[in-house]
Amino acid sequence: MAAMGLKDTIYATLKRTGITDAVARSRWRQHRHLILCYHGISTLDEHEWNAQLYMTPAKLRARLRYLRDHDYAILPLADAVARLRAGTLPPRSVSLTFDDGATDFATHALPILREFNAPATVYVTTYYAEHRFPVFDTALSYVLWQGRHSAADVSALVEHAGPLAVATEAERQLVRALVRTYTDDREMNGAEKQAFLERVGALVHVDVAAFSASGRLAIMTPETVRSLPRDLVDVELHTHRHRTPRDADQFKREIKDNRASLAAIMGDSAARTHFCYPSGDYSSSFVTWLGELGVTSATTCVPRLVDSGSAALLLPRFVDTMNVSDLSFEAWVTGMAQWLPRRTENTLDPARA
Numbered sequence: 327m328a329a330m331g332l333k334d335t336i337y338a339t340l341k342r343t344g345i346t347d348a349v350a351r352s353r354w355r356q357h358r359h360l361i362l363c364y365h366g367i368s369t370l371d372e373h374e375w376n377a378q379l380y381m382t383p384a385k386l387r388a389r390l391r392y393l394r395d396h397d398y399a400i401l402p403l404a405d406a407v408a409r410l411r412a413g414t415l416p417p418r419s420v421s422l423t424f425d426d427g428a429t430d431f432a433t434h435a436l437p438i439l440r441e442f443n444a445p446a447t448v449y450v451t452t453y454y455a456e457h458r459f460p461v462f463d464t465a466l467s468y469v470l471w472q473g474r475h476s477a478a479d480v481s482a483l484v485e486h487a488g489p490l491a492v493a494t495e496a497e498r499q500l501v502r503a504l505v506r507t508y509t510d511d512r513e514m515n516g517a518e519k520q521a522f523l524e525r526v527g528a529l530v531h532v533d534v535a536a537f538s539a540s541g542r543l544a545i546m547t548p549e550t551v552r553s554l555p556r557d558l559v560d561v562e563l564h565t566h567r568h569r570t571p572r573d574a575d576q577f578k579r580e581i582k583d584n585r586a587s588l589a590a591i592m593g594d595s596a597a598r599t600h601f602c603y604p605s606g607d608y609s610s611s612f613v614t615w616l617g618e619l620g621v622t623s624a625t626t627c628v629p630r631l632v633d634s635g636s637a638a639l640l641l642p643r644f645v646d647t648m649n650v651s652d653l654s655f656e657a658w659v660t661g662m663a664q665w666l667p668r669r670t671e672n673t674l675d676p677a678r679a
């Protein structure tokens with residue numbers, strides 16, 4: 327077993343003395359709410375590729391078992407925000423949110439949510455739901471990682487002078503950067519990028535056709551989004567193309583396109599009003615623009631509990647990953663983590679998730 331980090335050692339001590347439990351049951355905690363953030367749930371080896379983005383089903387199940395066994399109230403996000411304002415939150419309230427809306431949300435997260443009757447919000451980026459290929463940068467990163475033992479030289483792909491290996495993370499990072507430049511320079515469209523990805527696969531001995539057909543890392547299709555059970559899952563906004571332009575018109579277009587696409591997919595005319603900043607990237611202008619579009623809640627990746635002073639369009643959120651220990655998760659849901667002094671950059675910088 328790995329040695330316990332300093333933070334976990336502190337959390338373990340506080341837990342042993344009963345302080346953590348007292349914080350969980352305090353009035354202080356009851357006046358606060360924790361929003362948890364997840365991305366993908368592994369169907370195979372995705373968490374070994376990216377432990378920040380992907381969690382195993384077993385770990386998600388263990389989280390929900392903890393919440394159930396310790397009497398946490400899992401509220402739909404919209405209810406939680408309303409009850410926070412009204413001062414009627416139940417003890418130990420949390421909300422679950424999933425970013426992007428990958429296919430594995432429907433196949434691997436949903437059955438676990440159902441098992442625990444746990445409501446969740448899924449923030450769906452719709453451009454990739456309408457198209458049949460996975461997000462290119464993400465798929466490229468995964469395919470290169472899967473081919474890490476191939477000993478391949480991929481320099482021919484990007485017409486690079488000198489060999490390009492894919493064995494280490496640093497080597498793969500360089501390849502990804504060169505590919506980004508190469509595909510951008512040629513203004514490749516989605517289909518061209520997919521063909522490019524298949525050439526990558528051939529070089530590093532990864533079956534990209536099979537990978538693409540599996541739907542792994544891809545965003546849910548419109549049919550899948552529509553089939554999500556409405557008693558359990560709220561489908562909300564995450565921009566159309568998973569980007570946050572600095573230009574007002576372009577930014578608003580991302581929200582409007584996302585909203586129109588989700589309404590068409592869900593077959594309703596709802597003007598969805600709950601939003602999540604892609605990659606946790608937020609700014610004061612975004613807050614103004616979201617307000618003008620009638621958005622009523624927006625979540626960041628700043629790790630804090632929500633309280634009555636939290637701005638509705640800058641709601642803090644804790645990103646739970648494979649790298650978050652059980653003790654650390656417990657410290658966050660109880661509220662204990664917020665009682666410990668932290669470096670200021672932790673509270674000011676959004677985690678890049």
Ligand SMILES: [Zn+2]
Nearest residue numbers: 425426604605
């Ligand atoms: Zn996202």
